[in-house]
Amino acid sequence: MIDPEAERKEILRHYRRLLRHAKPFLKDNDAKIIKKAFNTSLEAHRDMRRKSGEPYILHPLAVAQIAVEEIGLGTTSIVAALMHDVVEDTDMEVEEIEREFGTSVARIIEGLTKISGVFDYGTSQQAENFRKMLLTLSDDVRVILIKLADRLHNMRTLDSMPRHKQLKIASETMYLYAPLAHRLGLYAIKSELEDLYLKYTDTDTYKDISTKIRQTRSARGKFIKDFISPIEEELRRHGFKFNIKGRPKSIYSILKKIKKQNITFEEIYDLFAIRIILDVPLEHEKAACWQVYSIITDFYQPNPDRLRDWVNTPKANGYESLHTTVMSKSGQWVEVQIRTKRMDEIAERGYAAHWKYKSDGSGGESGLEMWINKVRDMLENNTANALEFMDEFRKNLFVEEVFVFTPKGELLILPDRATALDFAFEIHSEIGLHCLGAKVNQKLVPLSFRLRNGDQVEILTSQKQKPNEEWLDYVVTSKARSRIKEYLREDRKNKSEQGRAMLERRLAFLKVPETQGNLNKLMAFFNVPTVQDLHYRIATGHIDVKNIKEVIFSAQAEWGASMLEPKSFDREVQKIRGVTSDMLVIGENTSNMNYKVATCCNPIPGDEVFGFESEGDGIEIHRTTCKKGIELMSNYGNRIIKAKWTDQKELAFLAGIRIKGTDRVGLVNDLTRIISNSLRVNMRSITIDSNDGIFEGNIMVFVNDTGHLDKLIQRMGKVTGVLTVERFD
Numbered sequence: 001m002i003d004p005e006a007e008r009k010e011i012l013r014h015y016r017r018l019l020r021h022a023k024p025f026l027k028d029n030d031a032k033i034i035k036k037a038f039n040t041s042l043e044a045h046r047d048m049r050r051k052s053g054e055p056y057i058l059h060p061l062a063v064a065q066i067a068v069e070e071i072g073l074g075t076t077s078i079v080a081a082l083m084h085d086v087v088e089d090t091d092m093e094v095e096e097i098e099r100e101f102g103t104s105v106a107r108i109i110e111g112l113t114k115i116s117g118v119f120d121y122g123t124s125q126q127a128e129n130f131r132k133m134l135l136t137l138s139d140d141v142r143v144i145l146i147k148l149a150d151r152l153h154n155m156r157t158l159d160s161m162p163r164h165k166q167l168k169i170a171s172e173t174m175y176l177y178a179p180l181a182h183r184l185g186l187y188a189i190k191s192e193l194e195d196l197y198l199k200y201t202d203t204d205t206y207k208d209i210s211t212k213i214r215q216t217r218s219a220r221g222k223f224i225k226d227f228i229s230p231i232e233e234e235l236r237r238h239g240f241k242f243n244i245k246g247r248p249k250s251i252y253s254i255l256k257k258i259k260k261q262n263i264t265f266e267e268i269y270d271l272f273a274i275r276i277i278l279d280v281p282l283e284h285e286k287a288a289c290w291q292v293y294s295i296i297t298d299f300y301q302p303n304p305d306r307l308r309d310w311v312n313t314p315k316a317n318g319y320e321s322l323h324t325t326v327m328s329k330s331g332q333w334v335e336v337q338i339r340t341k342r343m344d345e346i347a348e349r350g351y352a353a354h355w356k357y358k359s360d361g362s363g364g365e366s367g368l369e370m371w372i373n374k375v376r377d378m379l380e381n382n383t384a385n386a387l388e389f390m391d392e393f394r395k396n397l398f399v400e401e402v403f404v405f406t407p408k409g410e411l412l413i414l415p416d417r418a419t420a421l422d423f424a425f426e427i428h429s430e431i432g433l434h435c436l437g438a439k440v441n442q443k444l445v446p447l448s449f450r451l452r453n454g455d456q457v458e459i460l461t462s463q464k465q466k467p468n469e470e471w472l473d474y475v476v477t478s479k480a481r482s483r484i485k486e487y488l489r490e491d492r493k494n495k496s497e498q499g500r501a502m503l504e505r506r507l508a509f510l511k512v513p514e515t516q517g518n519l520n521k522l523m524a525f526f527n528v529p530t531v532q533d534l535h536y537r538i539a540t541g542h543i544d545v546k547n548i549k550e551v552i553f554s555a556q557a558e559w560g561a562s563m564l565e566p567k568s569f570d571r572e573v574q575k576i577r578g579v580t581s582d583m584l585v586i587g588e589n590t591s592n593m594n595y596k597v598a599t600c601c602n603p604i605p606g607d608e609v610f611g612f613e614s615e616g617d618g619i620e621i622h623r624t625t626c627k628k629g630i631e632l633m634s635n636y637g638n639r640i641i642k643a644k645w646t647d648q649k650e651l652a653f654l655a656g657i658r659i660k661g662t663d664r665v666g667l668v669n670d671l672t673r674i675i676s677n678s679l680r681v682n683m684r685s686i687t688i689d690s691n692d693g694i695f696e697g698n699i700m701v702f703v704n705d706t707g708h709l710d711k712l713i714q715r716m717g718k719v720t721g722v723l724t725v726e727r728f729d
Contacts, residue, residue, distance in 0.1 A: 007055055011042070014061040021068045022078060030075040037079040037101065044083075044090040052160035059153060060084060066149035070189065072349040077142050080108040084146060087113045104140065111143035112150070130176060144180065151177045152189055155196040164642045167610055167624055170200040171633035185317040188348050194252035201608075201624045209251045212265050220248065220272060227328055228274060234295050240288070241279035248272040262660065264724060273335040277344045286311055289322045289338045296336055300326035303333065311343075316401050316413060318346050405456045414451065417476050421447040424459045425480035432480060433487060434461040448474040466491075492536055499535030506545045512553050525552050595619040595643075597653070601626035601729045604653035606706025611641035619643075626729070654684065655709050656700055656729065661722040663695040670719050674712070675701060681712060698728070 015038055022034065041060050048056035064081035067073040073081075079101055086092050087109055094113070098106035155173055158166050174197040181190035199206045224246035235242050248271060249257075257268055276296075280288045289311050296302075306325035314320045321339040328334050339347065401413050404423060414422055420440065424447075425432030438445050439458040451457065467484045475481055507514050519531055526543055528534045537543040595611065601623040603609045611619040612632050621643055622629035633640055659671070668688060675681050681701050688697035703709045709727060717725045 011055060011057055011061070014058060014065070018061060018065050018068065018078070021065065022075070025074055027075075033075065033101070034078055034082070037082040040092075040100070041082045041086060044086045044092060048089065050157070050160065052157060056085075059157075062153045063146065063149045066152055067146055070152075070349070071145050071149060071186065072345075073142060073145060076104050076108070077146055080105050080112070080142065081146050081149060083109060084112045084150060108140055108143050108146065111140070112147060141184075144184065148177060148181055148184075148186065148189060152193060155193060158196070158200055164610065164640060166200045168633045168637045168640055170197045171630040172637070173197055174201075175630050175634035183317050185319055185346060186349065187319075191250035191252070195250050198252050198255065205255060206251060209254055209265065213248050213251070213254075216271075220246070223328075223330070223332070224272070224274065227334060230299050231276070231296060234298075235276075235292065238291070238295070240292070243277045243279075245275045245277070246272060247275065262658070262724070262726075273337055275337045275339070275344075278338070278340045280340055282342065285340045285342070288340070292338045293322055293324060296324065296326060296338075300328060300334075302326045306335075311339075313403065321347060402451050403453050404451050405454075407456065407458045409456075415476050418451050419447065419474050419476070420445055420449045420451065420457060420459070421471065421474045422477045422480050423451060423457045424461075425475070425477065425483055427459065429479075429483045431459055431461055432483060433467055434463060434465045436460045436462045436465050447471070492532075495539040496532050496535040499537070499539030502538050502545055503535060503548070506548050510548070510550055510553075512550065518553050521552055522548065595621050598622045598626065598628070600628045602654055602656070604655055604703060604705055604709065606709075609643045611643040612636070613639040613641065623729075653703060653705075654700060655703050655727060656698060657709075657713065657716070658724075658726050658728045659688075659695075659697045659699065659716065659722060660724045661695060661719075663690045663693050664721050667695070667719070667721055671699070671716060671722075674715050674719065675699070681708075 019031065019034065022030075026034075038061075042057050045056040045060070050056055050059060060082045063084060064078045067077045067081045083097065083101075083105070087094055087097070094106050094110050097109055151173055154169060158169060161169065173193050178190050178193040178197065181187075181193060195206070228244050228246070232244065248254075249268075254265065254268060254271065257263070258265065261267075276292055278285075278288050278292065303325045306323070308321075308323035310320050311322050320343040321337050323335060323337050325333050325335050402416050402418055404412050404414060404418075406412065406427070412423065412426055414426060420438035421432065421435055423438065424435035435447060437447060437460045438449065439460065440449060440451070440455050467487050469488065471484050472481060475484065504514065507518075512518060519534070523529070523531065523534055526534065526537070528537060534543070538545055595618055597603055598620045603621055603623045603626075608624045609621050610624055610629065610633070611621055612629075614620050619641060622632070661667070668686070672683065672686070675683050681703055684700040684702065686697065686699045688695055701709075701712065703712065713725045713727065716722060
């Protein structure tokens, strides 16, 4: 039953909470404008409800709350957040919003409004919408920040969504929004988005790690107290004003570490970090951080390989902090982060906090501004399709930096793995396009040479040098990739024009009219997909015009013109329905379809899976945790099909098991006996490598389902000398 009065009170409670948090920065007319936006949104969404059944207005209120409380945005952002769905969900137009609330709010809402309409098969509506939102980054970063607040609230309330929607939204979040939050310095939001992604795609692992973190909480609290006690005393003695926090790592980062280092939860040495936040004036920040580092290392032995100085060279997203890992008295490694209040606010609130301090007059252009300017440059010069663009954009989100110098000693910051060719394009596009090679630290190196921190680079050019397709393998920066692609496209267009003229002359010589039918026959004969490709291949000599003869155009010639039509997936599915394959139930209607198991993640019965309509190969089945699956769900949400395993016949599926332990005589024999005798499992391959008494091995086996595999893993784990047994993709 819906109680209108209770709902009204709930809405007002949320609204008042928002005003309470906004109060410190409200000026003159701000409260009235926020009230007007709230009433407009309340009226627009009056009869709408979320999937959970609650009034829709609670969503924009929550987004505005996140924007203020967790990102630190102001009045314009509150107004835009309150009305971010109004244009998309109601009859209200952007022009109307501009009249009532001004240009800034209208532009932000325009950037947040999805593109409607029909998209061609093979393009991605998700990618187009993401590109549209990013284009507004050139005008106003708040569009992205409000979108992140919107996405965070959607992820927090994902429980009420159907399963296939949960997977699509979670994957899109992991693919785009978590890296974007990271790049904008919003670490708390980035970590929460990653954890929520894991919660919905790999629920068992999420619950397992969060339970272990909960169980170790009291022991961790006592450990932190003992660890910081002598440091606190010494900091007070030196007259520091400070605050110390202890926090566990995020669930997702713990899992990443377990997988990357192939260790168990119990073996992670820096499961939590101690953060020391100093209250010191701006001009004393660096000296204070290093003084505190000196105090800590008087009590605890530091690990020299784990010192990270982001105070002198901040990260590209503005992050500043001094990190060290020290050995505690109980033999545990502990990560200690030393930073000031200003640095901590920038670390927690990223871009918004950065601008707050910027307006106080603290310093020149930061790495974060440089990155945003690069994104603007990339947006303005990008002519690729939306999917290509999104791929390029992602490559520049989650990267570390490399610091290199010009011959005159100017510092350039490039993404990790950047090459001499990237450096050339960073200086100027023309230098990049004519780059012949480089001198790195006075030594001659090729274009593909990967730069390292501290390298001094001098570029060599020649007017005769021109880019080729291979150059795309050498570069990692968006600027370089987009300029090379632009040159190649232009070059291809010019060559296609030459090829068209050559074809015209040849057809005139053969007295064959240049009709679409005749062109189709030529394309089919030479097996090329488009007329432009045909022209290009003629110009480049891949097709010799002398091989174009009258016989190709004769009435009897049939070169399969149908191959030129785009394949209709629906027709393909109709053709293959009814195949006796009762392994998978796909979608709502439980019709059996032809499918193939994706080789990237090798799902087996019992795994949570989804189906993807591929172009021409029927349906691919992926595990919901598959890395490639994240990309597919983020770009082609409309081609994702719900999939689940039905009851199985005794069929065998290939799975990989990784095993690690202490070496002894007869160990391999014990393992293979368990595999072949006790569980009727067929083994395809086994590779075991032993070094200094420790062995590691990979075993490929055929099993019926996840239950069968889990039993096998349990039994192998009991073999004497075996330390860890786990499945791998």
